[in-house]
Amino acid sequence: MTHWSPSTPPGSSVRLDSTSSAQGTVRGAATCRMASVETAAEHERILREIESTDTNCIGPTLRSVYDGQEHGLFMEKLDVRIRNHDREIEKMCNHHFQGFVDSITELLKVRGEAQKLKSQVTETNRRLQGDGKELMSAMEELQKCRVQQRNIASTIDKLSHCLPVLEMYSRLQEQMRTKRYYPALRTLEQLEHTCLPRAGQYRFCSIMAENIPKLRTQIRDTAMTELRDFLESIRKHSDKIGETAIRQAQLQRSLDTQPRTLIGRRSRKEEEAAGGGAGMDSGGAGGSPVSEQDSGILDVEDEEDDEVPGAQDLVDFSPVYRCLHIYTVLGLRDVFENYYRKQRRKQARLVLQPHSNMHETLEGYRRYFNQIVGFFVVEDHVLHTTQGLVNRAYVEELWELALSKLIAALRTHSSYCDNPDLVLDLKNLIVLFADTLQGYGFPVSQLFDMLLEMREQYGEILLKRWNVTFRQVLDQDNFSPIPVSTEEEYKHYTSQFPMEDPELDKLPFPKKLPFSEFVPKVYCQLKEFIYACLKYSEDLHLSSTEVDDMIRKSTNLLLTRTLSHCLHYAIKKKNVGLAELVQVIINTTHLEQSCHFLEEFISNITNVPLDSANATKLYGTSTFKDARHAAEAEIYTNLNAKIDQFLQLADYNWMAAVPGGGTLEASDYLIDLIAFLKSTFSVFTNLPGSPVEHATLPGKVAQTACMSACKHISTSLTQLPLDPEVRQISMGALHQLNTDVKECEGFARAGPVAGFQGDTLLLAFSDLRQLLELFTQWDWSTYLADYGKPTCKYLRVNPQTALALLEKLFKPMRETSRKNVVFAQFRKTDRDRQRLIDTIVKQLRNLIAQHHT
Numbered sequence: 001m002t003h004w005s006p007s008t009p010p011g012s013s014v015r016l017d018s019t020s021s022a023q024g025t026v027r028g029a030a031t032c033r034m035a036s037v038e039t040a041a042e043h044e045r046i047l048r049e050i051e052s053t054d055t056n057c058i059g060p061t062l063r064s065v066y067d068g069q070e071h072g073l074f075m076e077k078l079d080v081r082i083r084n085h086d087r088e089i090e091k092m093c094n095h096h097f098q099g100f101v102d103s104i105t106e107l108l109k110v111r112g113e114a115q116k117l118k119s120q121v122t123e124t125n126r127r128l129q130g131d132g133k134e135l136m137s138a139m140e141e142l143q144k145c146r147v148q149q150r151n152i153a154s155t156i157d158k159l160s161h162c163l164p165v166l167e168m169y170s171r172l173q174e175q176m177r178t179k180r181y182y183p184a185l186r187t188l189e190q191l192e193h194t195c196l197p198r199a200g201q202y203r204f205c206s207i208m209a210e211n212i213p214k215l216r217t218q219i220r221d222t223a224m225t226e227l228r229d230f231l232e233s234i235r236k237h238s239d240k241i242g243e244t245a246i247r248q249a250q251l252q253r254s255l256d257t258q259p260r261t262l263i264g265r266r267s268r269k270e271e272e273a274a275g276g277g278a279g280m281d282s283g284g285a286g287g288s289p290v291s292e293q294d295s296g297i298l299d300v301e302d303e304e305d306d307e308v309p310g311a312q313d314l315v316d317f318s319p320v321y322r323c324l325h326i327y328t329v330l331g332l333r334d335v336f337e338n339y340y341r342k343q344r345r346k347q348a349r350l351v352l353q354p355h356s357n358m359h360e361t362l363e364g365y366r367r368y369f370n371q372i373v374g375f376f377v378v379e380d381h382v383l384h385t386t387q388g389l390v391n392r393a394y395v396e397e398l399w400e401l402a403l404s405k406l407i408a409a410l411r412t413h414s415s416y417c418d419n420p421d422l423v424l425d426l427k428n429l430i431v432l433f434a435d436t437l438q439g440y441g442f443p444v445s446q447l448f449d450m451l452l453e454m455r456e457q458y459g460e461i462l463l464k465r466w467n468v469t470f471r472q473v474l475d476q477d478n479f480s481p482i483p484v485s486t487e488e489e490y491k492h493y494t495s496q497f498p499m500e501d502p503e504l505d506k507l508p509f510p511k512k513l514p515f516s517e518f519v520p521k522v523y524c525q526l527k528e529f530i531y532a533c534l535k536y537s538e539d540l541h542l543s544s545t546e547v548d549d550m551i552r553k554s555t556n557l558l559l560t561r562t563l564s565h566c567l568h569y570a571i572k573k574k575n576v577g578l579a580e581l582v583q584v585i586i587n588t589t590h591l592e593q594s595c596h597f598l599e600e601f602i603s604n605i606t607n608v609p610l611d612s613a614n615a616t617k618l619y620g621t622s623t624f625k626d627a628r629h630a631a632e633a634e635i636y637t638n639l640n641a642k643i644d645q646f647l648q649l650a651d652y653n654w655m656a657a658v659p660g661g662g663t664l665e666a667s668d669y670l671i672d673l674i675a676f677l678k679s680t681f682s683v684f685t686n687l688p689g690s691p692v693e694h695a696t697l698p699g700k701v702a703q704t705a706c707m708s709a710c711k712h713i714s715t716s717l718t719q720l721p722l723d724p725e726v727r728q729i730s731m732g733a734l735h736q737l738n739t740d741v742k743e744c745e746g747f748a749r750a751g752p753v754a755g756f757q758g759d760t761l762l763l764a765f766s767d768l769r770q771l772l773e774l775f776t777q778w779d780w781s782t783y784l785a786d787y788g789k790p791t792c793k794y795l796r797v798n799p800q801t802a803l804a805l806l807e808k809l810f811k812p813m814r815e816t817s818r819k820n821v822v823f824a825q826f827r828k829t830d831r832d833r834q835r836l837i838d839t840i841v842k843q844l845r846n847l848i849a850q851h852h853t
Helices: 012-052 059-067 071-177 181-199 203-255 268-273 278-283 318-329 333-351 362-385 392-414 420-439 445-476 487-496 502-506 518-537 544-572 578-593 595-606 620-647 668-684 699-722 731-749 760-776 780-786 799-809 811-819 828-852
Strands: 482-484 511-513
Touching: 012 059, 012 071, 059 071, 071 181, 071 203, 181 203, 181 318, 203 318, 203 333, 203 362, 203 420, 318 333, 333 362, 333 392, 362 392, 362 420, 392 420, 392 445, 420 445, 420 518, 445 518, 445 544, 482 487, 487 518, 518 544, 518 578, 518 595, 544 578, 544 595, 544 620, 578 595, 578 620, 595 620, 620 668, 620 699, 668 699, 668 731, 699 731, 699 760, 699 799, 731 760, 760 799, 780 828, 799 828
Parallel strands: none
Antiparallel strands: 482 511
């Protein structure tokens, strides 16, 4: 809308409006022209795209047209383009029309010629067919012949591949029938991998291929069955195998000329069987036929006479080799090795388990050892004839297990044995067992160490046996010198016991040997014991020094423990008299002197010099000395006991009055005692006028016995008045006791045993003599004044003894004084005597108190 303004001149608005309209029209026209140009260009592009694009792909192009708003315009453009192409086609057809007409004319001319040619070709073909009919017949026959020829050639080719399959399968059946399983397995492998692939796909080939796994399983199971039979057989016959091996080792040791490899010799059959399976590939089963009952055990009667059958000659190992090769071919070698080792370990545990009564007889031990040797002989052979079925580590592990169980079993069962002969036989059997296995390369040092341990047990058993023997000898001995009437008897005893006594040799027959039968018998038994120890030490691979040391230590045990106990047993018996004890002393003296000869005897049998630095000395000298000292002590004890029997007969009147002017006589019991002592010592020292029915007591022993008897008499006589049952005594009793002591001193002074110097024997009664003199002479002033001085006259008088005797002597006087003390009616002499006694008692008590302080 145009607004009019007063300042605007009239008519000017009309011009402005017209001008604006013109400008708008021009701008609109320009815009329309630009839009039509763009549309025309787009339509041109679409048309070109339609002309140049496959009709199958113009869908999107046409869709763009239909999607646009210029569809009618495009259709106009399309009609124009179609009319242009029609005009161009018409121009082209007008240009080529004459050539087309000319070509049609020429084609019509050619059609006639073609009809002629066709007739000629048909005629020629007819004539050719008639002429070639015979040729076609001949060609057909030729074709049939060619087909037959090809069929025959193909059949021959197929048969050439099938016949080996059939032949090989027939051979396989034959090998299975004859139980030649390893060659059958080889044939089966060749049939599967070579022949059947060449033969092709036939029904019989398929059947054969299906049977191959079954045949393999059958071969494997059959081989395993034979192996089980073999394992069971060698388990049952390991005793026989081991017995043969041990016998062969024993023969070798006895001959000492054959090389040790004879123990491990393998038979020719096993060498062939162990040849890596070659013999099995070509020769069948690889060994002798094996029965169901005794699989693996061969008959060796066909061996040559000049060969000693080896332990392995009893065994046919072909089942092992065969099964090993079969499982190797089947790729199951590890399975087979594990199974074999597991079964053999089980058998080892069974073999190593001893019977509960094995210790009762040597045969039980022998069977036990034979089984172990048989087991390891088989394992050693398998180790050396197979490649890896068992290795050295496995065998050593089994041997270590066997050693531990074997040694434990032997320690247990041998501990029950108390027969030295059985222990010795067992030791020899163990040595033979160890030597046998050592020949196969097994270490046996632990067995010999165990034998050294058993040596202690053997020694203890020997000591028990010899303890019984020595006691029997002692019980049977008469403990009297051996009477010898002839030279033969004398030589017989001197050959049994080494004795060097020139003075005895000079004496005429009949004469007596100083010792009893006990001495030569004991000496012979000592030598027998040494021989028994030496037997055990044989074959233990010990040096001479070690053997000598073992024998000497055992002999020392025999001397210091067994023989010493037997001698003490004989000495301590209740019914042994003084004569028997004297003979024991003489016997032990001669046995002590023979110890040097015993040591020389040991040195001679062990070849170890007697003066060797390491040689153990025998303790026989000390043993016999101890026994002799025990016998001497028993003599002293028995002699004192006999004296006590006489002293028990003593019947003193302890309240006897003092004799007037008569002479006292010794007591009857003491006279009998002195007579007994004189007789005893005169017999045992062979004094002039005494019989010689018994052995003489050695001088020092006789002196000691005599001194001991006198001391015992003196002590016993001293104790008689001091007995608590004797409440009081009188001076008359002391005078009688003094008379008896004089009788004893007379016996001592007479010298019942030679060798005492001066009055040495009287010293045994010096204590009692001084005590009696003190009371009988009433010399208290001297005793109390000189007490403690070396020159004291009563040096041997004990104040306590004097006080006790003094109190018993004056006890009646004290009791009387107590009764009359009220009345005081004492005589002056009695009162003075009482005062003196009281003074003496007081001084004695002072001496006793001083002595204690």
